[in-house]
Amino acid sequence: MTDPTPTSTSTTWPWIVMAVAGLVTFVASMTVSPDAVQGQLSRIMYVHVPSAWLAYLAFIVTMAASAMYLWKRDLKWDRRAAASAEIGVVFTGMALGLGMIWAKPTWGVWWTWDARLTLTSIMFFIYLGYLALRRTTDDLDVRARRAAILGVLAVVQVPLVHFSVEWWRTLHQPATLLRPEGPEMATSMLVTLLIAVMAFTVMYVAMMFKRIELARLEDAVLIAEQASDGAVAGAAVTTPTIGRGTA
Amino acid sequence: MTSAEQWNWVLLAYGFAYVVLVLFVVSIGVRISRVRARLGDGS
Amino acid sequence: MGFFSQARLITSRDLVRERRSGEVLWVTLPFGAIALLLVPMAIGTDAPLLEQVGTGLFWAIVMLFGVLISIRQTTGETQAQRDQLALTGIDAAAIYVGRATASFVLLVIFEVVLGLVTIVLYDVPVSGWWLVPILITIVAAGLSLLGTLAASIVSTGRNAAALVPLLVAPLSIPLLIGATQALEVLDLGGSSLAWVLMMIVSTLVLAVAGVLSARPLQEI
């Protein structure tokens, strides 16, 4: 059930797509008019919101791929889950970092216990646990099964985590950072935000292509190592040089 | 907070995002070429 | 031999082993008590602050140290013991339920004793007396189910013992927030039913996930 040998040529279009998506986001968010209330700071939203959105998307993809692996037992699903998890960690980390950089000038504190930001930080640690779990063994199938079961367990618990965090925060702080309750956003800002979200999603897809390629190559190395009629373990043991017959 | 100070924060945010994304993408590229070398069919 | 008698067999084995080794009662429990003792030394000992912080701190320590209780025997198992247990032919799900039940019992003891220590050290006014036993039971059930499942997911992997708490902590948040808010909302005159129900759902979900994944995890 392992994959046929990976494509030999390495596609290059994903790198270009990533660069273009990044550029589009940068240009769009730099040229739009600043928010009346927040001024220039509002521009940070155009990278913070898409990264938080990507953190959610990558998380869902990882969990869906994990479930598919458990069902189909095909390692390509495991590779997709792992690729999305690693990309997810990066975007989650970025969302947290940007959230802090935005909060400091706006509210004077690095960390606002905003419900969505808190949930993003929890997902960050679930991702770290997932990636750490993948490093506990080199056996492809064992690794895939453990990761998949944790994946499904996480997707089952995360709605409850989401629920509890939401209730907990709405009890204490109604307004949320990501969807400022303030006056409706200017349409130009809303359009820019949408562009940024779409550009980030495209960047995510391109990253997935390359990261899956990497995962396939890494698995190919492991499979090649294991399939080759490598030396038999016992062969490494030879008669000791001291003892009978050598004195 | 003056507009200039605000720009500092915005540039810090974009700088941070840029560094994180570039480092990650480069790391994928490096790991791919290294594994390809090990597999023997250089891309 | 039925499923539940097999599970009971595993539970009694675990509890007898615990009674003999005393690891939970004489090591993990005092360690939790020390944590409760150290915090006031760190954040200052003015009574009103401690009184406010006490309940939340208690539940946090239960979550962080509770997981150590539920992984104690799984990660400490030798290959030979695992082999002999496998050859008894006991159903993997029964082993999971049995281990989780043993951890549940030990966790309830752990919570009750630490609860008393908290009331003494932090002079915590426990508003909902009738609610506390319910919360203690649900948290003990949820945490033992989660800890036992996480331990069997990691099983013999590299740095297994250290990894399980990392897997359990984020997933135990519904229990942590549920327990603290259920008590806190009583002070505000609200009803804690919603929180308790949420905790029960979380625990049931864990029980189902644990039992269903017992057999696939046995393959590793």
Added chain:
Amino acid sequence: MGPTTQRGIRTLPPVISDEPLIHLASVSVRAGATHILRDLDLDVRAGEALGVHGANGAGKTTLLRLAATLIRPSSGSGTVLGASLNSESRYDVRHRIGYVGHVPGLYPELTLRENLEFTADAHSIDHTAVASALDMVGLGAASDRQADRCSHGMQRRAEFARVLMTTPAVLLLDEPHSALDADAVDLVDAIVERTTASGGAAVLVSHDRERVSRVADRFVEISAGGVA
């Protein structure tokens, strides 16, 4: 020495089957990049005791744990007591497999009796069998001593008592004679004969060819990951 009907110890129902109890067909077991076993073929028929020897690291213990259905073959196929090694059905035959590894698998905090009572309960065997099994291996007086306070040799005897009690159809012994004193060593031969006499199969991994030859019908050597 035919199957004895000691108080409480049930005699094994005769295993009437002509196809081998243990059948391995070009089985390989890998650990990461290296092969421990490679294309190994082996059959052990009912009533047969097989001696296995080989250099250190040749894969003898892996072979035993494979036959005990505790590890799955990386490639190739096999059956033990009719259950395929690659399918879930192998869980159903596990309680009829007895495996004594070179490291005792007892719970240190439990006494020898409690360890055996746990196994007895799991096999739904009456606890009276525990006492008589421990007596048979000469541990009657030590049955209430905690396992971690017993010597390695005593723990191995306790494991043999466990096998006596559960009367497995497939008996797998890893270096059975090691750590056993003079009068206990005959215990191994008695147990093997008990199993083979009642139609079971036994595999003894050992360097002590002389001792094993007294009870083994056939010998194989494991080298280069397969049967030499």
